[in-house]
Structures are given as C-alpha cells and as structure tokens.
Amino acid sequence: MPKPNKGPRLGGGPAHERLMLNQMAAQLFEHKRIQTTETKAKRLQPVAERLVTFAKRGDLHARRRVMRQILDKSVVHELFTEIAPLVENREGGYTRIIKTGYRKGDNAPMAIIELVLEPVQPKVKAAKAEPKAEKVVEAPAEETAEVVEEAAEAPEAAEEKAE
Secondary structure, X not given: OOOOOOOOOOOOOHHXXXXXXXXXXXXXXXXXEEEEEHHHHHHHHHHHHHHHHHHHHOOHHHXXXXXXXXXXXXXXXXXXXXXXXXXXXXXXXXXXXXXXXXXXXXXXXXXXXXXXXXXXXXXXXXXXXXXXXXXXXXOOHHHHHHHHXXXXXXXXXXXXXXX
C-alpha cells in the first residue's frame, strides 16, 4: 500500500486529495489515458495499479472494494470486464507515465499517464533456449563451377546465364 506523503497535499486537505485521485483513476479507466501534471500522475499511479490488481482478482469482495473508491458503476464494470482480462498475465506495471513538456500558462511539467494494455512477451531464458539449426541450400557443384568459369571470361555472360 502506498505510504502517505508528508507536507502539502495536492490542492487541499487529505480528503480532497483522496477524492481527486479516485476521480482521476476513474477517468484513466474510462479513457485509457489522461494528461495531467507530473506530480499528479506520480501520485495517481499507485492508486490505479492497486485498483487494477483488485480487478484482476475479480471476486465480489474485490468489486465492492473498488466501488468504495470509484463511484461510477459503468467505469467499474469496464475495469472488471475489459481492462482486467487484458492485463491478466502482467505482474504489475499496469500504467506508464510519459513526460510531455511544460504547460503554456504556468510552465507546470505535464505528463500523460496511460494503461499498458499490450500483451506481455514471455522472457526466454538463455539456458533453456536452444539455437535453431539453419538450413543451407547449396547448388550442385557442376553448375557452380560452370558459372565461376564463365564469370572469369565475361562478367556479362555470367549474369545472363545465372538469370
């Protein structure tokens, strides 16, 4: 579970911060990617990852735990039926943060946080992987010798013969 930070909160008290992060998580699951400030994206990441982990479990208790944070039933349904099966084989890292530059008005660093929905590529261990034998197709020795002799005499004739 993420450790609460010390110092100033995002836009107010701890209750407001919690509500804001829950609403941002709902928007992330609805739109699959959102643009926000880097600080908010970094604070949203553990909240969203935890909710996806609950969705992967898929039981009634997990659904009720998610419903305590995300109040929109359609977003919870989408999380459990569409997003959770796509990240079923992934063992974490359900979101990625991409820094996009600075906002024009106040020069705040902006970032895009998005769900990682690509299928996981299983890692192949070097000890178990065997090198595949390559098939080498060779021309008969008689044809090769003829082409070499003709190439020595006239390069143009060898190209015509090879074709």
